[in-house]
Amino acid sequence: MLLAFPTTTELLIPNTYTTANIVPNDLVSQHVNNLLQANQHVTEPQQQQHDQQFDALISTIRQTLTVAQVFDPAAQYSLLDTITSILQSYDDNDTSSHSRLLRELGWDLLEWLEPYLTTANGDPDMCHKVRALTSTLFRTVGQAIRPQEVYIFASEQMSLMNWEEMLSDEETAVCTAIRIVNYFGVYGEALKRTNDPTTFLENTIYPSSYCTNALDFLGKVMQQHASWGDSQVKPNRWDHVIQVMANSILDFIDLLTTTAMDQLKKQNLEQSIFKVLSHTPLSEANVAFKQWYLSTYLLLKSFETLVANMDMRLLALYTQRFPWKYSIRHPFEKPPQTIDKYDDHAAMVDLVTRCSKITLALGITFDSILQYRRGLEHSIDSAVNDSNINPEKYPLSYDGIITLLAISLYDTYLVTQVFEAENLNMLPMVLQEQWIGYHCLGPILQFIGNAQALCRVDKALFILVFLANQVDACISIDTLTDMNLPGPLNNDTTFTLRDALQVMCNTAANNPHPDLRLAAYQLISCFIDMCQGDAQLFVFMDLLDEQHSPPMQAAAIGLLKERIVNAFDKKETNGSVFSTRVITDKLFPRMFRKPTSSTLSMTLAYHMQLLNLYLYLLMRDRQQKQTRVWEEDVLDWVEKAYLRPLRGAIEAALQSLSGDQEQMIQLNLLQNTLDQVMYERNKE
Structure with missing residues (x-):
């Protein structure tokens, strides 16, 4: 007969902590004979004593399964095999006796058999045979017990599950899984009928x-x-x-x-x-x-x-x-x-x-x-x-x-x-990839709300990279800030692309896996490329806000530098705001913030990126003067607002260090870059 739930528990192997003493063959034979004799009395045509003999058989099965729990697996297998033969001896021509036997035994037989589902007290191969035969007996009995009885008692077993205890101990999890899967299989047999x-x-x-x-x-x-x-x-x-x-x-x-x-x-x-x-x-x-x-x-x-x-x-x-x-x-x-x-x-x-x-x-x-x-x-x-x-x-x-x-x-x-x-x-x-992007972006970003859940982040980024490969969008500032997309995202029913960017920034900054973190940054870069010029500027002003983590702000400086380099490398620069005074007028006030020695250790990458960007602008725009970076008022403001405080913070941090060689190396590198910036500013 096909099983309703065909999954077995053969893969699950309990640990062997103790080895049972070998039971003498004559003792095993005695128990086998007791079972066979009790069964023979039931099958004899003595109607006046039939009920008593039937009860005696059930009692013998119970007593045997109780005492055999401490037997070695070979003895257990011999007794279980005998009980299996007895249950199978009531063929279709004797349905009344078979039905009565299983009805009388019912759920009690499953409870008597349960300890043998996790037998692990001797030879591993024989223990495996005991567990497999017990599982087979479970299903055999389950196919005969009245469904209503199964529903009541199997549900009780499900209600007794202690999930926290299982989660904290592997052996408990293995043994409990063996038991519950077998009981669940019995439930399936009842449902099937x-x-x-x-x-x-x-x-x-x-x-x-x-x-x-x-x-x-x-x-x-x-x-x-x-x-x-x-x-x-x-x-x-x-x-x-x-x-x-x-x-x-x-x-x-x-x-x-x-x-x-x-x-x-x-x-x-x-x-x-x-x-x-x-x-x-x-x-x-x-x-x-x-x-x-x-x-x-x-x-x-x-x-x-x-x-x-x-x-x-x-x-x-x-x-x-x-x-x-x-x-x-x-x-x-x-x-x-x-x-x-x-x-x-x-x-x-x-x-x-x-x-x-x-x-x-x-x-x-x-x-x-x-x-x-x-x-x-x-x-x-x-x-x-x-x-x-x-x-x-x-x-x-x-x-x-x-x-x-x-x-x-x-x-x-x-x-x-x-x-x-x-x-x-x-x-x-x-x-339609555009349909997926519009309707699924919210749930996708909700899906990666926990940046530490690497497997979930991987699947979400896989979807987003697929969409980025397929969709060619042009995002205006109105689309960025005003267009509502269907959620959920952050428990809101609708959200904007600006909200979506914040979630991706959190993933990029906090994910511990370098490839996933880089992919998130590159998706942000791809998103910025999809934006029109004014929308790109708006995005960078958002990314450079102090609410973002230092790693995200450092990455934003890197992304900004890429666009500034591209803008200067193009023959015609009129189409990009990133080679104009917008850089100094709009972004410099957000980027050049007064540093302190107490926070410098957490923001080293940000300051290194910022100094490199500033150095590039000084060198690249020395002749064309497109960005105002060389105008006196801008030079004075950057020095007072940022360069002098940064040097003071570096010197204070170096004095306070005590044996942290790696930190000292990073601070010295930052100081050297600052010296290069000052040299470029003062060069004729």
């Missing part, structure tokens, strides 16, 4: 809540422990916990999806899901639509917690295959071995593929579900709580949708091009 759609849906509510909590737990495991979330971490048992638990959850989502879509097909509605739900509140929709919604919620939750936190290096893969005019890797750094890394993480990629296939089965593309999600913002369903399934209780995740977008682009542009595999065609038939 539930034919009434309403009853089926009612009994998916509690496991959906369990899946939500489990996915949140797995997301934390990915971020804190697993190599799936950081390729620099060695593969470990946490990876297996993720693999087994995640696939178990996807088994559940698969069953929900298949059942929902089968019902919708019978009603000829499988192609009209979004059309119907766009004008019918979910609370008023039929069971099939509610089940589809629940499946979609759990799928997007899987994308949000699992796929979003996987270390897939999509940005590196994409830019290796499709070079961008803006370099995103430092010049002396070796290319990342991204493709080789995937060879050790085939199970991770398989899980991504499985999520993608469920997406297609539900009839979802990133754009269709994004539009539906936004429509729910104005739906009366948010105020309707009389339904167990509603958008307030099960909100569709914007982060999940953005992850789906990233994986859809990965499927289209990388799966075939890089891995030479067949893709799934997850993108809509007609793809």
Whole structure:
């Protein structure tokens, strides 16, 4: 019989802390004989004593499973194999006895078997056989127990999960995952035997809540422990916990999806899901639509917690295959071995593929579900709580949708091009990059709100670099400051491109990964290039504001210098404000701020960049005098406002240093650059 939830726990191996003493063969034989004799008495045609013999068999099974918990794995396997044979001896011609035996044993038998799911007290191969046979027995019993009994007792097991305890200890996580996945598999067998759609849906509510909590737990495991979330971490048992638990959850989502879509097909509605739900509140929709919604919620939750936190290096893969005019890797750094890394993480990629296939089965593309999600913002369903399934209780995740977008682009542009595999065609038939930029920019930037979440930042930057490669925009100052784009971003429903720039600046300044940080800076540079002259000036005035971190301000000076150099290098400079007096009139007051010795250590890079820019202007504009940099009033102001205070701050900082050689070297370099500036100013 095909299992409802086919995921097994064979990958999960508990540690062996103690080795059980070998049980003598005669003692094992005695227990085996007791079981067989008790079973033989049940099958004998003695109706007047049948009930007593039946109870005796159940008691013998219980006693055997209780005492055998301390036996060595070989003895345990022999006894479990005997019990399996007894359960299988009641064939189809004796359905009444078989039904009664399992009904009488019921959930009690699963509780007696539970300790054997994590047997690890002897020979590893034999322990593995014990655990595998116990899992098989679990499913066998689960297929026979009344569904209502399963729903009650399995839900109780789900409610007992201690996620914090699991997260703090690997061994606890492994053993708990083994138990809960097997209980969850039994729940799946009960669902599979539930034919009434309403009853089926009612009994998916509690496991959906369990899946939500489990996915949140797995997301934390990915971020804190697993190599799936950081390729620099060695593969470990946490990876297996993720693999087994995640696939178990996807088994559940698969069953929900298949059942929902089968019902919708019978009603000829499988192609009209979004059309119907766009004008019918979910609370008023039929069971099939509610089940589809629940499946979609759990799928997007899987994308949000699992796929979003996987270390897939999509940005590196994409830019290796499709070079961008803006370099995103430092010049002396070796290319990342991204493709080789995937060879050790085939199970991770398989899980991504499985999520993608469920997406297609539900009839979802990133754009269709994004539009539906936004429509729910104005739906009366948010105020309707009389339904167990509603958008307030099960909100569709914007982060999940953005992850789906990233994986859809990965499927289209990388799966075939890089891995030479067949893709799934997850993108809509007609793809407009401008549409993606307008409608998805807010959720993309919301997605990277935490600049430390490297895997999420990588996927977001991958999308943004893809769009930058495809979209040619011309941004005016009005577009920059006044055009409202759909959110969410920073919990606002709308935002401007100016707001978007602030988020990207935060990512560029605070991300710890050099390639991702550089990519963010280059995206800012690309964004500035898309702006018209007055809008570019406005952007730089924003970037040079003191609210930004010193690294961002230093980077802004570097970006500004690039544009000044380009403006001077062009034969005709009339078209650019960056070779005119606008530099001194508008930007000098923002750049040349009085430094202090107390803050100098945090702003060394900024001052070095600024001195180099000023030195370039002095040298380049000495003859043409386009920027006013050589006018007396400007020279005097820069010296009084910045150069003299900077020299004083450097000297004070050097005097206060005590043995910090690196800091001293940096200060001396800054002082040398300042000397070059003064020499250039005083040169005839």
